[in-house]
Amino acid sequence: MSNPMGTNGAGDIILRIKDLHTYFYTDIGVAKALNGVSFDIPARKVMGVVGESGCGKSVTALSCMRLVQRPGKIVKGEILLYSRKRGGASGKVVEEIDLTSLDPMGSEIRQIRGAELAMIFQEPMTSLNPSYTIGEQISEAIVLHQKVDQGEAEKRTINILDQVGMANPRAIFKRYPHELSGGMRQRAMIAMGLSCNPSLLFADEPTTALDVTTEAQILDLMRDLQAELGMTIVFITHNLGVVAQMCDYVAVMYLGRVVEQAEVKPIFYTPKHPYTQALLNSIPHAGSGVHTRLQPIKGIVPDPYANIRGCPFHPRCAAYMPGKCDVHVPAITRVAEGHTVRCFLYSDEVEE
Amino acid sequence: MTDQAVTNSKDDILLEVKGLKKYFPVRGGMIRKGRGVVKAVDGLDFFVRSGETLGLVGESGCGKTTAGRTIVRLMDPTAGEIRFNDPKQGWVNLENLDRKQMKPIRQNMQIIFQDPFSSLDPRMTVERIVGEPLLLNKIASGQELQDRVAELLKVVGMRPEYMSRYPHAFSGGQRQRIGIARALAMNPKLVVCDEPVSALDVSIQAQVLNLLEDLQQDFHLTYIFIAHDLSVVEHISTRVAVMYVGRLVEVASTKDLYYSPQHPYSEALMAAVPKPDPGKRERPIKLPGEVASPINPPSGCYFHPRCRYAKDICAREVPPLREVFPEHWSACHFAGELKLRGIVGKSD
Numbered sequence: 001m002s003n004p005m006g007t008n009g010a011g012d013i014i015l016r017i018k019d020l021h022t023y024f025y026t027d028i029g030v031a032k033a034l035n036g037v038s039f040d041i042p043a044r045k046v047m048g049v050v051g052e053s054g055c056g057k058s059v060t061a062l063s064c065m066r067l068v069q070r071p072g073k074i075v076k077g078e079i080l081l082y083s084r085k086r087g088g089a090s091g092k093v094v095e096e097i098d099l100t101s102l103d104p105m106g107s108e109i110r111q112i113r114g115a116e117l118a119m120i121f122q123e124p125m126t127s128l129n130p131s132y133t134i135g136e137q138i139s140e141a142i143v144l145h146q147k148v149d150q151g152e153a154e155k156r157t158i159n160i161l162d163q164v165g166m167a168n169p170r171a172i173f174k175r176y177p178h179e180l181s182g183g184m185r186q187r188a189m190i191a192m193g194l195s196c197n198p199s200l201l202f203a204d205e206p207t208t209a210l211d212v213t214t215e216a217q218i219l220d221l222m223r224d225l226q227a228e229l230g231m232t233i234v235f236i237t238h239n240l241g242v243v244a245q246m247c248d249y250v251a252v253m254y255l256g257r258v259v260e261q262a263e264v265k266p267i268f269y270t271p272k273h274p275y276t277q278a279l280l281n282s283i284p285h286a287g288s289g290v291h292t293r294l295q296p297i298k299g300i301v302p303d304p305y306a307n308i309r310g311c312p313f314h315p316r317c318a319a320y321m322p323g324k325c326d327v328h329v330p331a332i333t334r335v336a337e338g339h340t341v342r343c344f345l346y347s348d349e350v351e352e
Numbered sequence: 353m354t355d356q357a358v359t360n361s362k363d364d365i366l367l368e369v370k371g372l373k374k375y376f377p378v379r380g381g382m383i384r385k386g387r388g389v390v391k392a393v394d395g396l397d398f399f400v401r402s403g404e405t406l407g408l409v410g411e412s413g414c415g416k417t418t419a420g421r422t423i424v425r426l427m428d429p430t431a432g433e434i435r436f437n438d439p440k441q442g443w444v445n446l447e448n449l450d451r452k453q454m455k456p457i458r459q460n461m462q463i464i465f466q467d468p469f470s471s472l473d474p475r476m477t478v479e480r481i482v483g484e485p486l487l488l489n490k491i492a493s494g495q496e497l498q499d500r501v502a503e504l505l506k507v508v509g510m511r512p513e514y515m516s517r518y519p520h521a522f523s524g525g526q527r528q529r530i531g532i533a534r535a536l537a538m539n540p541k542l543v544v545c546d547e548p549v550s551a552l553d554v555s556i557q558a559q560v561l562n563l564l565e566d567l568q569q570d571f572h573l574t575y576i577f578i579a580h581d582l583s584v585v586e587h588i589s590t591r592v593a594v595m596y597v598g599r600l601v602e603v604a605s606t607k608d609l610y611y612s613p614q615h616p617y618s619e620a621l622m623a624a625v626p627k628p629d630p631g632k633r634e635r636p637i638k639l640p641g642e643v644a645s646p647i648n649p650p651s652g653c654y655f656h657p658r659c660r661y662a663k664d665i666c667a668r669e670v671p672p673l674r675e676v677f678p679e680h681w682s683a684c685h686f687a688g689e690l691k692l693r694g695i696v697g698k699s700d
Contacts (some may be wrong), residue, residue, distance in 0.1 A: 052553040137423045181642050211411035211643075212582060216624035216636035238554055241583065241626030245633055264630040282558035284587035287610070287632070287695040291587065293565075296558035300523045316555075 002099045013082060014043040014200055014232050015064065020077035020100075022056075024304075031304035033059040033072070035256035035312075036351070038332065039202070043082075046226060046233045048247030048264070050240065050279075052301050055253040057236045061202040064234075065119050066104040074100050083116060084199065115145040116200040122205035124185035128177040134188045135162070135173030138195050145196045160191045165221055183214035187221070194225065204236045211341055219246055240283055244268055252276045255302065255312035262339035272341040274319045311344070364402045365437065366574050367423070367541060372396040374415070374422045378647060391646045392418040394598035395432070397673060400542070402437075405568065405575040407589030407606070409582060411643060415598040416578045420544045423576070424461045425454055431664050436461065439541060457488060462535035463696060466547035468527030472519040478505070478530055479515040480557070485537045504533040507570075525556035531562065532571060536567065544576045549584060582625045586610055586695075597644045597654045600673055604680040611694035614682035617658045619692040632696065653685070661690055669678035 022034040034056045041047050049057045064079050079099040102109040107328050113248040121127040139153035161169035164187045193201055207215040226233050235246055250267040252260045260273040271277045279294040314325035324344050332340050333347035374393040393415045408416045421427045434446040438457055465471035478596045483501045487490045492500050502512035508529040535543055549557040578586050593603040602615040613619045620637045639658045644650055650657050656666035667686050673683040
């Protein structure tokens with residue numbers, strides 16, 4: 001498989017996911033949440049992962065964080081982290097670590113998690129501990145990872161709270177999560193994610209629960225912080241508007257696979273995969289000024305236990321070719337510089 | 353969105369709401385004594401024309417759902433008038449009717465709920481869910497009832513064979529279709545749609561939105577479409593009303609509201625819509641502070657502490673909702689004078 005980002009070696013890649021399979025072994029069967037996910041995450045960029053419920057976008061992030069819980073299991077594949085932090089004082093030496101080889105409860109992943117990889121979630125109320133103050137929760141992570149004393153951790157925490165746009169960081173430090181509004185809680189979550197200056201932040205639908213004006217402000221904040229800190233963000237969302245506003249690169253997922261990947265403009269202006277095209281035709285385009293009838297995608301998103309032969313999108317696809325799409329899984333094909341797609345419209349190549 | 357639907361005549365009005373208020377008492381503490389009120393809906397004035405879709409938008413807690421439920425009398429209003437042009441009885445004031453008096457009018461006013469998982473009784477078959485209104489109003493029974501339910505299911509794009517199944521057997525989109533079939537059973541005039549697509553996947557949203565548009569054409573339905581997704585509202589609405597902390601701040605045709613808003617809050621909303629076009633990236637308008645509390649709202653214009661155009665008068669006087677341009681109402685002291693940006697407008 002060629003390098004989908006069109007980059008040479010691991011120079012500007014921070015994470016490379018190769019043929020990742022994560023399954024959930026439940027009483028009613030095996031849910032193949034990830035069924036061969038491969039993509040590269042370019043460093044210091046915002047990578048959008050977009051798809052509908054059950055496509056595996058959250059499980060991808062959880063797998064990278066090694067936070068997949070039983071009955072879930074990574075059964076195959078590699079997650080290669082190109083760590084700069086641990087590679088000597090100059091930061092030039094890059095160390096390759098396969099995260100799948102680490103013990104999910106071991107000390108090595110615990111050092112990486114929080115310090116190099118961080119994650120923020122959709123619902124801040126369920127991810128913050130209700131019985132500790134915001135300040136205690138953030139400074140705990142700093143003490144743990146940065147080997148500083150309580151006083152220094154407190155100072156840094158107040159600094160970060162200020163950075164994420166809290167009007168009165170000293171007062172917020174002493175507040176409990178329930179005392180904050182939804183937007184403020186999400187800011188506190190982001191502050192916690194940033195507390196140890198991670199190189200890669202997974203943001204799982206961080207604005208979905210927020211009102212539109214608050215959402216716009218949180219997105220703006222994340223953009224600013226990303227540029228300022230030179231951080232990489234993997235932005236998981238179902239909202240194509242948010243993707244267009246936020247991301248530099250996009251991976252479109254459907255039923256446990258990445259079906260298309262490119263820079264943000266080709267995804268919106270010259271989408272190749274029938275699923276990407278269909279998604280874009282099914283949403284109202286705010287501000288387009290014309291009323292066009294929406295073109296829904298027929299059928300429903302299949303449940304994860306469904307064992308669909310061939311391309312998983314073929315039962316809903318407008319370009320379905322019998323005898324081909326329902327038999328084989330299309331391989332990843334390069335259609336343009338940095339633009340890959342899994343579809344028989346562009347290549348006959350079959351995944352073994 | 354069609355301009356032709358906006359006519360200036362007052363004859364085709366189906367529903368008129370005047371000074372509608374709904375307050376909830378706040379209780380707390382060990383001794384349960386009243387500690388003020390939540391002014392969820394605090395004086396709404398608007399009308400809905402027959403055959404149109406009036407979008408009702410605003411952020412969480414602004415009172416849009418309470419307004420919808422009060423209009424169909426699922427809740428009792430605290431004050432104000434709800435006037436409905438019933439096809440049989442003519443103009444009726446609904447605010448003081450009791451259950452019995454409401455019953456014949458309810459046939460013409462239905463509601464579709466947001467969550468297709470909690471709005472259908474899990475112990476009822478689809479046949480009972482959709483057929484219940486027909487049975488209760490003694491319109492059909494036995495074979496006739498079954499035929500009618502089968503027909504309704506076909507209308508919403510479902511197979512009639514499914515009528516003996518229970519809700520758990522269906523996906524979110526199909527459940528929402530069942531909810532729509534139930535609302536249509538009585539052949540209503542007005543349907544209040546409360547966030548009907550926000551719980552659905554993107555690809556399924558389009559199916560339900562198209563269905564609602566088709567049904568409106570076929571049965572000459574009038575919708576009050578309550579939603580927070582401004583892209584969806586732009587797509588489906590003839591006119592749009594914007595709420596902020598229990599009050600209306602702007603009412604206009606969809607085009608006027610989206611492209612030349614006359615209230616600073618609407619302007620901020622339009623700038624915040626995430627446009628699905630990477631070539632149209634915009635910085636949001638900074639709104640300092642938080643949404644005002646409906647328990648203890650600020651003086652004057654509720655939006656003034658967050659408004660970048662606010663002057664002294666805004667903190668003193670409540671701006672009335674006034675017709676700034678024909679068919680374009682705004683509750684801003686400076687409406688018509690401010691140059692506000694619409695949804696695609698870049699700063700000049």
